[in-house]
Amino acid sequence: GAGVSQSPSNKVTEKGKDVELRCDPISGHTALYWYRQSLGQGLEFLIYFQGNSAPDKSGLPSDRFSAERTGGSVSTLTIQRTQQEDSAVYLCASSLGGVLYVAGGRNEQFFGPGTRLTVL
Amino acid sequence: TQLLEQSPQFLSIQEGENLTVYCNSSSVFSSLQWYRQEPGEGPVLLVTVVTGGEVKKLKRLTFQFGDARKDSSLHITAAQPGDTGLYLCAGVGNFGNEKLTFGTGTRLTIIP
Numbered sequence: 436g437a438g439v440s441q442s443p444s445n446k447v448t449e450k451g452k453d454v455e456l457r458c459d460p461i462s463g464h465t466a467l468y469w470y471r472q473s474l475g476q477g478l479e480f481l482i483y484f485q486g487n488s489a490p491d492k493s494g495l496p497s498d499r500f501s502a503e504r505t506g507g508s509v510s511t512l513t514i515q516r517t518q519q520e521d522s523a524v525y526l527c528a529s530s531l532g533g534v535l536y537v538a539g540g541r542n543e544q545f546f547g548p549g550t551r552l553t554v555l
Numbered sequence: 556t557q558l559l560e561q562s563p564q565f566l567s568i569q570e571g572e573n574l575t576v577y578c579n580s581s582s583v584f585s586s587l588q589w590y591r592q593e594p595g596e597g598p599v600l601l602v603t604v605v606t607g608g609e610v611k612k613l614k615r616l617t618f619q620f621g622d623a624r625k626d627s628s629l630h631i632t633a634a635q636p637g638d639t640g641l642y643l644c645a646g647v648g649n650f651g652n653e654k655l656t657f658g659t660g661t662r663l664t665i666i667p
Contacts (some may be wrong), residue, residue, distance in 0.1 A: 439597070468654065477643055478598070478657040491654055526597050528634075543588075544655065546597025 437461065439547035441527050447553045448517055456512045456550045460479030466532025467510050468544060469502060473523045482527075484510060485532055517554045524549040556565040558582070559658035567664040568634060575648045576661045578644035585647050587620055587627045588655070603647075634665045643651055 440459045448454050460467050462550040466485055468477040484504045495501070499518075504510040514521055528544035559580045568574055578587070586605040591597035602611050604620035604627060613617045616632040617637075627644055643659040 470657075477559075477660045478599070478645075478655075480654045480656070483654050494654075543600050543603070546599070548596055 439529055439545050441525075441547040441550050443550060444548065445553075447555065449555050450458055450519060451516055453513065453515045454552065455519055456525050456527075456552070458510045458512070458529075460508065460510070460527070460529030463507075463543055464529035464531055464545070465507065466530045466544075467504060468479060468528045468530075469510070469512050470526045470528065471523045472526055472549070481512070483523075492505060498507045514552075517552075519554050522552055522554045524551050559644055559656055560656040561642075561644060561661045563661060564659065565662050565664075567666060568577050569666050570635060571633055574634055574663070576631075576642055576663070577626070578628065578658050579626045580646060581625065582646070585624075585658075587624070588645045588647065589627070589629055590643045590645060591644060598641075598643055619642055634663075636665045636667050639663060639665050651659050 439461055442457045446454055468483050469481040471481055472478050482489055482495055482502050485489040486507050487504050500514045502510060502512045514523060526546055526549045528546045530544045559578055562577045566574060570646045586603055588603045591601055592598040602618045604611055604618055607620060607622045607624045609620045615632045619628045621627060622630055629642060631638055640663060642661045642663055645655040646653060
């Protein structure tokens, strides 16, 4: 399909285990974002990639969270030593990106369906 | 930290009624977006407002950006069951900052 895809759609893990969440952005989109959403509430920004670089990691809750992006495409969000408070839906979005694009007020982000993470 | 507060948090009304959702902040945004999210899916962009005082209409939905670019409202006329969902406002930061700051969300239920 042409949209943003995420895998797995659901992940149940035990406290203390590591998990990897994957995001496949729309082809040609240079910007990629990770957000976290708890209990159907608003989205919490985690990290933003422009190409393979992450100019803004300010939203990562702790050093147990990390993300990488390779080839300017697929991104992986890794959570080490998961805790129960990590349970949430993790959403990925991509956009055409570019500073001028943002300045024009047209920074449309296209979201994937999310990965629901449950830590027991 | 830029925060966006939405009100009401929950709203349940009868089909055919009108409603307004508010999005307020103490910070100025370069533009503001409204998204709708349905269960099991990611948010989908409805509109972007850029200029202070701007009003945009999308069928029965009217979006307004405050003059000071700190607040916005979404008005729905003659609500229909298909309008049910989680409505999120999101502020676009200053020039060069691409991340979105999302509001707290308004869960809307339209009763047939």
